[in-house]
Amino acid sequence: MKKVRNLDHGADSLVTVRRSRINPLYTLIGAVVLSGLLTWAPWFLPAADVSILQNFFILVIMATMWNLLAGYAGMVSIGQQGFIGLGAYAVLYFAIKGVNPFVAIPLAIIVCAIIALPVTYLLLRLRGGYFSVATWVVANTAMLLILSFTLLGGGTGAALPGLVNLSPDQLNHDRYLSTWFVALVVVVATYLLLRSRLGLVLSSVRDNEVASRSSGTKVTSTRRLIFIVAAAGCGAAGAVLAISQPFIQPGNEFSLSWTAQMLFVSMIGGLGTIEGPILGSIIFFALQQWLQNWGAWYLIIFGAVAVSIAIWQPRGLWGIVRDKFHFELLPVGYRVNDATREPVPRKSDGPSWRSRFARKKDGPESVAT
Amino acid sequence: MPLLQLEGVSKRFGQVVVADGITFQLEEGASVGVVGPNGAGKTSMFGLISGDIKPDSGSISFEGRDLHRVATPTRCRMGIGRTYQIPQPFEHMTVFENTLVAAQQGARTRGVASYEKAYQSLERVGMAALANRPAGSLALLHRKRLELARALSSNPRILLLDEIAGGLTDAEVVDLSAVIRGLQGEGIAILWIEHVVRALLSTVDRLLCLANGALVADGEPREVLASDAVRTVYLGGRIINESGVS
Incomplete structure (x- = not known):
């Protein structure tokens, strides 16, 4: 205050x-307790649940980054799977070169950020649908380039070396903890970024680029920075995805379905809120568990939920909580x-x-x- | 040294000339109105000054610095604040956050200083009580006031006001004119495009008239309005003269 x-x-x-309607201390205490529980989860949860949690964290990372890009900065990308794939393959490359795959995670994040920088000089010249299509083109180009590297397994992919020395239990624990740690860092960093002056600037650029520019905002630099941050975040998701599976394939890592999931999760949870993608991820996994035996209906119901939310609650489910109860767990306004x-x-x-x-x-x- | 100087500024979009060798200068604290029929190039002139439009030829300087290679955000930070004819609020942000963007980015203030700047701008235009309202929910008068408050938050040396009184009731125009006169007293130069001439006459001490991108009159407001050049621009003087009505 x-x-x-x-x-x-x-x-x-x-x-x-x-900045906050509730005492930030309560939020902090709640976050610490929850973080403690999630850190110790492998020791008291069954392995299957730990695996679900791990996949949940990967989706939270992706959705948080997509929300930052589209929900806060207004850059609707359909090509973030490009950076997920690059993150995964960067881990594979470093592992082949003898680096511990877990140590390769931060290196993969840096690689994705570096690759994103020149890409922004092409993409940020475009707006709206043209920008979206161009991101998809960049993602496919990245995949085609990776396919041409025989060292990385070409079109068939390659097994991730460097994990065979660990026992299955130890490996699962390490995979879970590294994924959880990356998700925690991504969410906390996003929250701090959005609470900073940059967060306010981002929202203004999203709402009205012309007015933002004439209010003193360096729009292109801001958009560039956020694109790079989102690319690095998606690279982080790709990196933890790589260590969570024994084999890395271009068709899986560069799959458009990652972006579809990010979009779905952000939309049903609530675009433009930090809580939205987390809530959306919870709903996504709940629906997935509930509908896993329903065959084709699984996708139809997912689609129906997405369309219903888009029509009747475009601010997402967290938007209902925020509007009706004026409650925000992670306020940035x-x-x-x-x-x-x-x-x-x-x-x-x-x-x-x-x-x-x-x-x-x-x-x-x-x-x- | 003049605060703002335009020297032979020209701009055309295809066959349409929006600025045709515009030359004038503004001193610090001056209050100047701009009139002209629709399509005369008034808003385009603001775009040229604020940096939204690049001129084909001529030069614009602010406090003696040539603005040719200066981008819009930097011009704002130098002290060129503007409002838009059609208000451009950040609709999903609150009224306070709208002005805070300009206070932090335009005026380069931080923390409490930026809050003060943003809030005081709202107070000056009478919108402090609406600080927490989403800007997208505002009616026209408040949107126009918010435009003004946001421009003020950027700490301007000159304010470019684009038809800020358009669409308002008489009482609202009187209120707004009083606010603008108050700014004048603080040394902020005003360049004000307006069709509501009585609002201009109560505020400015110099008037420019544009037609087809060219400056056709420049001087004391009542003299400019009574001049043949302005009557020709607005009333089609040649036709009237031919029919003997003039």
Whole structure:
């Protein structure tokens, strides 16, 4: 909570700007407890559940990055599978060269970020649908280039070396923990990035590029930075995907279905919120477990859910929570509380002081002149 | 040294001339109105000054610095603030966040200083009570005020106001004119495109008239409005003269 000097009332200000409606300490305690539980999960959960959790984390990483790109920066990419594939193959390359695959994860992230930089000079010249199609072209080009490397197994793929010395239990634990750690870093880093000044800039670029530029924002640099961050994040997802499977194949790592899953998860959870992709991933896995024996109906129901959400709840399911209960676990916005207009009760961190504007919003008295 | 100087600025899109050798200069704290019929090139002139449009020839300088290679965001940071004829709010952000973007990026302020800048801009245009409202939910008057508040948050030395009173009621125009006169008192130069002439006359002390991209009149507002050049532009003076009505 920061105090702001008010023109009418001078330095002894009663205006405050808050970033969170609930005490951040509660969020922090909750996050630490949850993180502790998830860290120790392999020791008290069955192996099958640990495997599901691991896949869940991979999807959370991907969806968080896609949400950053599309939901916050307005860059709708359908080619993020390119960086997932490059991340996976970077791990394979370093492992073939004798680097421990787990150590190769951060190296793969750096490789993806470096590759993304020149790609932005092509892609950021484009907007809307042209941008989307171009990302898909870049992803396919990346796959075709990988196919031409016989060292990496060409079209048939290759087994990931460097993991044979570990016992199956140890390997599963290490895979899970590394995936969980990467997911945690990605979500926390995204949250911190969106809470920074850059987060505000990103939203303004998404909403109106022209106005953002004339408000002093360096739009292209901002978009470039976010594209590189999202590429690195998807590279991280590809890297942990690579260590979670014995064999790396171009058809799997560069599959368009990764982007379809990111898109589905972000859309049903809620684009433009950090919580949305996490909630969407939970729903995705719940539906997947529930519908796994339904054959073709599995995909039809997934499609029906996506279409229904797009039509009736375009802000996603987390949007319902946010709009109805004014509740955010990971808030990144700014709220002004001007106590000179109306006293604020001590316990009204959230809904009540927001609702005093909501109550007034249609009335002429809401205009302060 | 003039604050803003345009020297022979020209721009055409195909066969359409939007700026035809425009030359004028503005001193610090000046208050200048711009009139002209639709399609005269008024908004394009703002685009040329703010950097949204690149000129074909001529030069624009701000505080003596040539703006030829200066991008729009840098021009904003130098002190050129603008509003748009059709308001361009960041619709999914709150009113406060709209002004905060300009305070942080345009005025290069951080933390509490940026909050103060953004909030005080809202107070100056009478929108502080709407700070937490989504900008997309605002009515036209508030959208126009938000445009002004956002431009103010960027700490401008000159404000380019593009038909900010258009579509407002008489009372709203009076309110808005008072706000703009207040800015003038703080040393901010105003360049104001407006069709609501009474709002201009109550605020500016110099008037420019554009027609077909060219500057056809420049001077004291009432003299400019009464000039033959302006009457010709607005009323088709040649035809009227021929029929003997003039």
